[in-house]
Amino acid sequence: MSRDHVNQADLVRFADERVNLKREDAAELRAQANRLRDKLEGYLADHPDFALKKMLLSGSLAKGTALKSISDIDVACYIASESAPEKIADLIEWLAKKLETAFPNFKPEQIKRKTYSVGVNFISTGNEVDVVPILYDGDPEWRGHLISQETGEKLMTSVPMHLDFIRKRKAENERHYAQIVRLLKFWCQLRKQEDEKFRFKSFMVELIVAYLADRGLALDDYASALAKIFAYLANDDFETVIAFDDYYDPGECAASTDPVRIWDPVNCENNVATLYTPENKSRISEAALDAGDAIDSALRAITKGETVRYWQKVFGPTFNP
Numbered sequence: 001m002s003r004d005h006v007n008q009a010d011l012v013r014f015a016d017e018r019v020n021l022k023r024e025d026a027a028e029l030r031a032q033a034n035r036l037r038d039k040l041e042g043y044l045a046d047h048p049d050f051a052l053k054k055m056l057l058s059g060s061l062a063k064g065t066a067l068k069s070i071s072d073i074d075v076a077c078y079i080a081s082e083s084a085p086e087k088i089a090d091l092i093e094w095l096a097k098k099l100e101t102a103f104p105n106f107k108p109e110q111i112k113r114k115t116y117s118v119g120v121n122f123i124s125t126g127n128e129v130d131v132v133p134i135l136y137d138g139d140p141e142w143r144g145h146l147i148s149q150e151t152g153e154k155l156m157t158s159v160p161m162h163l164d165f166i167r168k169r170k171a172e173n174e175r176h177y178a179q180i181v182r183l184l185k186f187w188c189q190l191r192k193q194e195d196e197k198f199r200f201k202s203f204m205v206e207l208i209v210a211y212l213a214d215r216g217l218a219l220d221d222y223a224s225a226l227a228k229i230f231a232y233l234a235n236d237d238f239e240t241v242i243a244f245d246d247y248y249d250p251g252e253c254a255a256s257t258d259p260v261r262i263w264d265p266v267n268c269e270n271n272v273a274t275l276y277t278p279e280n281k282s283r284i285s286e287a288a289l290d291a292g293d294a295i296d297s298a299l300r301a302i303t304k305g306e307t308v309r310y311w312q313k314v315f316g317p318t319f320n321p
């Protein structure tokens with residue numbers, strides 16, 4: 001039995017050592033983002049009419065799904081819509097200027113205009129906070145138009161509601177939901193390294209795991225959970241429309257001819273996977289088929305060496321229990 005060679009404890013140890021962002025590092029990065037948030041609050045206390053209303057840690061650091069290889073800290077910045085320029089390039093320039101005003105201690109070169117966001121660089125640590133604009137009209141649930149970091153499109157959504165959605169899934173599968181997501185994100189990262197055309201957005205991974213867990217998939221045995229998720233991806237080939245009843249009735253989701261349909265849990269007119277082509281889709285299904293086969297083989301292998309070699313097909317050469 002190959003659980004003797006690679007067991008749950010080995011997978012947990014691998015995750016801790018190679019996959020997960022360490023708790024202390026996450027705390028430090030969060031603290032850095034929160035210092036910016038507090039600075040903005042301080043500025044707003046003296047300038048209540050200022051157009052930037054709030055900063056909120058979004059992304060994987062807020063959700064507890066960050067990998068060790070995390071590259072930037074995502075922060076959503078709520079902007080009073082009436083004062084913001086319409087065109088994205090103008091909006092970014094305008095946001096950068098507002099950030100320069102609110103954070104006068106930052107040197108100009110620390111505030112970097114990007115295509116759809118503004119990077120704020122901390123010299124001491126080299127970390128970059130990616131400030132993503134959300135056009136905001138005062139909704140109490142902090143719904144607003146998020147500027148898509150992929151297309152610059154304005155997407156009606158709510159980051160705090162996303163965080164609640166994920167928090168709920170984490171509470172239902174304590175430790176395991178976030179761990180399965182991180183292991184899958186790590187797998188995606190390896191696939192991207194070997195195939196530049198492979199893409200599988202983190203938020204999509206999180207929503208698929210939530211969808212399967214909501215329908216009874218057990219997440220506490222990682223080998224078995226991963227094998228089942230890969231089998232689902234390979235067999236379903238994104239035929240199933242993914243939607244959630246937390247904030248709307250999935251029956252009301254817009255009909256869509258997009259190849260992959262994964263509706264935003266707070267807005268069933270926003271397909272999180274709208275950019276995914278049939279080619280993107282089949283690359284994920286094919287990679288999932290290989291990964292599922294490798295785990296099945298690992299579970300049947302006789303020797304330790306053979307078992308580890310199969311797991312390495314999934315998690316790469318650093319998997320070495």
Ligand SMILES: Nc1ncnc2c1ncn2[C@@H]1O[C@H](COP(=O)(O)OP(=O)(O)OP(=O)(O)O)[C@@H](O)[C@H]1O
Pocket residue numbers: 058059060061063065066067074146148155157158159162201202203204264270271272273
């Ligand atoms: N298409 C979208 N529609 C609605 N919200 C989105 C969309 N894309 C991103 N978001 C919001 O931005 C957050 C971060 O997105 P994403 O999952 O791409 O990155 P991440 O969780 O920070 O992962 P990574 O570790 O890859 O950086 C999501 O949790 C969600 O709140």
Ligand SMILES: [Mg+2]
Pocket residue numbers: 059060061072074
């Ligand atoms: Mg991120």
